[in-house]
Amino acid sequence: MKQGSIKSVVTILAVGMSLSAVAGNKDRSGQAGAPELSINPWARTTGVFGINTPHITGVEAMKTNIAGLAAVSGTDIGVSRGQYLANTGININNIAVGQKIGEAGAIGINLMSMNFGEIVSTEYNMPEGFGTFRPQFLNLQLGYAKQFSSHVNAGAAITYVSEQVGNVGALGVAFEGGIQYVTGKRDNFHFGITLRNLGSNMRFTGTGFSVNADKPQSSPSFVVSQQYPTEKFGMPTYLNFGISYDIYLDEHHITGKDSLPKHKLTGIANFQSNSFNNDYLGVGAEYSFKDMFLLRAAYRYEKGIGNLEKTTTMYSGIAAGATVQKRFGEDNKGPLVAIDYSYRPTQRPANGVHMISIRFSR
Secondary structure (H helix, E strand, C coil): CCHHHHHHHHHHHHHHHHHHCCCCCHHHCCCCCCHHHHCCCCHHHHCCCCCCCCCCCCHHHHHCCHHHHHHCCCEEEEEEEEECCCCCCCEEEEEEEEEEECCCEEEEEEEEEEECCCEECCECCECCCCCEECCEEEEEEEEEEEECCCCEEEEEEEEEEEEEECCEEEEEEEEEEEEEEEECCCCCEEEEEEEEEEECCECCEEHHHEEEEECCCCCCCCEEEEECCCCCECCCCEEEEEEEEEEECCHHHCCCCCCCCCEEEEEEEEEEEECCCCCEEEEEEEEEECCCEEEEEEEEECCCCCCCCCCCCCECCEEEEEEEEEECCHHHCCCEEEEEEEEECECCCCCCEEEEEEEEEC
């Protein structure tokens, strides 16, 4: 496909998806279920509030923009753990594996779970409690992405969603797709767009919605179990697109196209349209020194974020993160090992969200 044709296709898709997206609706806030689908477990991404849609690569892209999975050149493995809200006992565990297949494709699998610790079981006749249970949310994602040219990556994924809270649970399936486009003198201009969490409605069912009661007007009296129906709920669908631009601060020291700069600064701008929440606007930056030490920060704005009575997000302030990574082997062409960390400030009484990730690529 010619470069001009690729640009036209990307432009048409971006405009079409943008026009079809439903703008954020504050009146629907809190009506979506499966909130874990909107939680990103990777520290490299959460360090910029998830606005790195245009240039994220590797298995981490499966939770941001599936198109970036196409950048896997061999085998990519990542694990992460997060303390979702400090001192609450809510933990996020995640593992992902990506593998290059064919000339330009890659397949990936991502397993994420959320644990909430032990919660005391109570009922009407025993308000003091009679045991404990452990709620658990589980997402299993399978994705595929392909590099259609040196400028365009695209991909799609499906996610199986399971939520179990004591003796009730809900199941669902979500779909997503994404595109990344790169151009510029040194491939330093990036554009990305993704539509995520487009899926089936979910409904909680189980014996937890049953009530045992005496059947009236019966002789002799006996106990019956009444099952109460529950309402369906949708998934947190959203459209996200952004741009980023790499600025080589030591441009005059770069001798060729394939030469690596020592200092690189990447500016990022992003917009996210949420079906069940206010829309987000995000800006951020990432600094890289020899592609070994990276620092990043971002700010994400939504309507009413400065008013505790009106805001619909728990996040506030500036997210920040850092990466230390090293590629081993001769001429730095061997396996890459990286450690990422991020912190996102939250509204009180929460104490922030910490994430740490370890990545291995070869």
